[in-house]
Amino acid sequence: MAKTRLACLLTLLSTHCYYSTLAVVLKTNNESPWTNEFDQIELSCLIESISTTNPRIEWKKITNEGPSYVYFDGQISGDLENRALIREPATLLITNATRSDTAKYRCEVTAADDQKSVDEIVIDLVVRVKPVVPKCSVPKSVPFGKSAELSCMEEEGFPKSQYQWFKNREEIPDDPKSSIKFFNSSYTLNTDSGTLKFITVRKEDAGEYSCRAKNDAGYSECPPQQMEVYDIDVVGIILGVLVVVVVLLCMTAGICCAYKRGYFSGQKPTGNNYKVPAKGDGVDYVRTEDEGDFRHKSSFVI
DSSP states (O other): OHHHHHHHHHHHHHHHHHHHBBOEEOOOOOOOOOETTTSOHHHHHHHOEEEEEEEEEEEEETTTTEEEEEEETTTTOOOGGGTEEEEEETTEEEOOOOGGGGGEEEEEEEOOOOOOEEEEEEEEEEEEBBOOOOOOOSSSSSETTEEEEEEEHHHOBBBBOOOEETTTEEEOSSSGGGGGTTTOOOEEEEETTTEEEEOOOOOGGOEEEEEEETTTTEEEEEEOOEEEEEEOOHHHHHHHHHHHHHHHHHHHHHHHHHHHHHTTTOOOTTTTTTTOOOTTTTOOOOOOOSSTTTEEOOOOOO
């Protein structure tokens, strides 16, 4: 009985070994590799077993638009042309990775002489991109007790950047209550959008503010910008308004007085409304064509 079982086991093992040697089998050292932009990265495609001496090897890039060849008929093509090579037997080496290389890649090996003639593996590549210097907006001056918003944004980094704010080169915590220095501050910090909002600005909030955008590939910072906090001079504002009101009243009174005295009258004496002077003893006046022009008609009578 034991001999029979041993014979069956040997038969199964030999059958398995036979089919294994007649099947192409692939494996990879890393199904989810990553690299920083402009570095090199290896997409390993290892042939674990095969019988065919000259198998056909293909690499395809899989995107939302569909698959496209990057290695076919012994040539690098498509997006990786002049930027990749094949390491025997089937590993793809990208020598200068760019952000557009982030995608899934499929290694396909066809062995015509094997019982199982085709095998494939899929590798998910991520190319990380360092953030560029973010655009920061900091108000130069804010009234005491009012609200204020600081913004920080950059759109080149991959994965998407997270944001940190600094005051006088000291990191501002997400929660002001977690730090003694910022305990009395009233603000909200959104690390995803990069906004720092002060609900009520205090004198202590004045200082130099800078922002850092960071991800797995690195970080970049914008230059510090000064924010000042000033008091609202209520008394000065009231006095200023009163001065303006007094000036307007004086101007109005002056204009009314000028109208009453006829300084703004546009009427000039004409031939129709000009009053002839009263006649003197022995003198007659004759009116000429010119406006208001009179001459003697006769001489004095003695």
